[in-house]
Amino acid sequence: MATKGLQVGFIGAGGMAQSHMKGVARLSDVKIAAICDVDEQRAQSVAKEYHAAAYTDFRAMLRKKLDAVYIVLPPFAHGEVEKAVIKKGLPFLVEKPIALSAKIGEKILDAVEKKNLITCVGYQLRYMSSIQQAKAFLDKKTLGMIVGYYWSEMIRGAWWPYMEKSGGQVVEQATHIVDLMRDLGGEIVEVDARMEQRVHGKNDGITIPDTYSVRFGFANGAIGTLTTCCLLGEWNIGLDIMVDRARLHWKIDELTVTPDSVALPAVESFKAGDIDATFLNAVKTGDRSAIRSDYRDALKTLKVTLAATESATKKKTIVLK
Numbered sequence: 001m002a003t004k005g006l007q008v009g010f011i012g013a014g015g016m017a018q019s020h021m022k023g024v025a026r027l028s029d030v031k032i033a034a035i036c037d038v039d040e041q042r043a044q045s046v047a048k049e050y051h052a053a054a055y056t057d058f059r060a061m062l063r064k065k066l067d068a069v070y071i072v073l074p075p076f077a078h079g080e081v082e083k084a085v086i087k088k089g090l091p092f093l094v095e096k097p098i099a100l101s102a103k104i105g106e107k108i109l110d111a112v113e114k115k116n117l118i119t120c121v122g123y124q125l126r127y128m129s130s131i132q133q134a135k136a137f138l139d140k141k142t143l144g145m146i147v148g149y150y151w152s153e154m155i156r157g158a159w160w161p162y163m164e165k166s167g168g169q170v171v172e173q174a175t176h177i178v179d180l181m182r183d184l185g186g187e188i189v190e191v192d193a194r195m196e197q198r199v200h201g202k203n204d205g206i207t208i209p210d211t212y213s214v215r216f217g218f219a220n221g222a223i224g225t226l227t228t229c230c231l232l233g234e235w236n237i238g239l240d241i242m243v244d245r246a247r248l249h250w251k252i253d254e255l256t257v258t259p260d261s262v263a264l265p266a267v268e269s270f271k272a273g274d275i276d277a278t279f280l281n282a283v284k285t286g287d288r289s290a291i292r293s294d295y296r297d298a299l300k301t302l303k304v305t306l307a308a309t310e311s312a313t314k315k316k317t318i319v320l321k
């Protein structure tokens with residue numbers, strides 16, 4: 001690596017990209033060198049803030065010498081960008097959902113693995129100390145039931161409320177909960193879902209369902225449920241996991257177990273990870289062991305969420321291979 005540090009490029013400079021940029025800017029030995037957005041004004045203004053070069057065409061940006069790339073695009077925009085980044089042999093962090101079709105995800109994974117590239121996917125909840133603590137608590141226990149929920153609000157804007165652009169709330173947003181269910185509960189092999197537009201869609205042009213109810217079958221035999229809605233003016237996100245005579249309750253940084261007589265592993269032994277530091281450290285050292293969700297793993301989460309849409313559309317249970 002050159003002494004001037006890692007040169008990082010961003011493709012997409014919207015809300016989440018700017019959040020990662022703040023994380024990257026805090027790291028030593030790393031420079032945000034290039035920022036690309038199809039919105040020229042956004043590309044220019046964000047690039048100015050980081051003294052980076054601005055681009056509106058990712059192919060032009062990739063002609064610059066870079067060490068790693070962030071791909072932070074709306075869900076519908078994946079495919080060509082990854083192809084070009086992989087062709088350059090660059091490690092990348094991509095935001096969830098990694099695509100809107102398993103076929104695109106599989107093609108990208110195949111190309112990534114042919115070049116043995118380091119990848120990291122934005123399932124940042126996996127890096128929370130509360131999740132590590134929950135994992136330690138659940139280790140070697142028999143899971144009975146996993147109940148997840150993501151009850152939030154309708155996000156307006158250019159792509160979120162439209163099915164063909166975002167994939168809907170489970171694929172785009174509650175994917176975080178599905179991903180944690182897999183992280184804590186193991187692989188999901190069966191999905192049965194229902195979805196409805198109860199409030200939205202009639203007069204507002206919104207095409208995503210505003211309510212979902214999903215049942216999951218885990219490979220280990222546990223049963224899971226997920227309910228989501230985007231009807232509220234508030235956000236409630238959480239998981240409850242039932243094991244023999246104990247209920248683990250997780251709500252972002254709140255982790256409790258009932259009854260009180262059941263002990264959680266000591267908090268001090270769990271430190272929150274930082275997804276940007278983890279990814280860029282892996283790029284620097286070549287050691288990818290601290291990355292908690294890579295492209296291969298995130299594709300499994302995508303397939304579960306897509307199965308929920310398919311199940312609800314066809315009104316039948318989907319068995320995942």
Ligand SMILES: NC(=O)c1ccc[n+]([C@@H]2O[C@H](COP(=O)([O-])OP(=O)(O)OC[C@H]3O[C@@H](n4cnc5c(N)ncnc54)[C@H](O)[C@@H]3O)[C@@H](O)[C@H]2O)c1
Nearest residue numbers: 012014015016017037038039072073075077095096097122
């Ligand atoms: N991990 C998390 O907690 C988290 C949180 C929020 C968003 N996200 C994810 O991040 C992604 C982006 O979300 P956002 O809120 O930043 O969206 P956004 O709409 O704010 O930003 C997306 C940007 O991408 C640009 N863009 C679209 N196509 C492009 C292309 N081909 N080349 C370059 N730029 C292009 C748009 O002009 C826009 O500026 C989504 O997949 C979302 O799910 C993740």
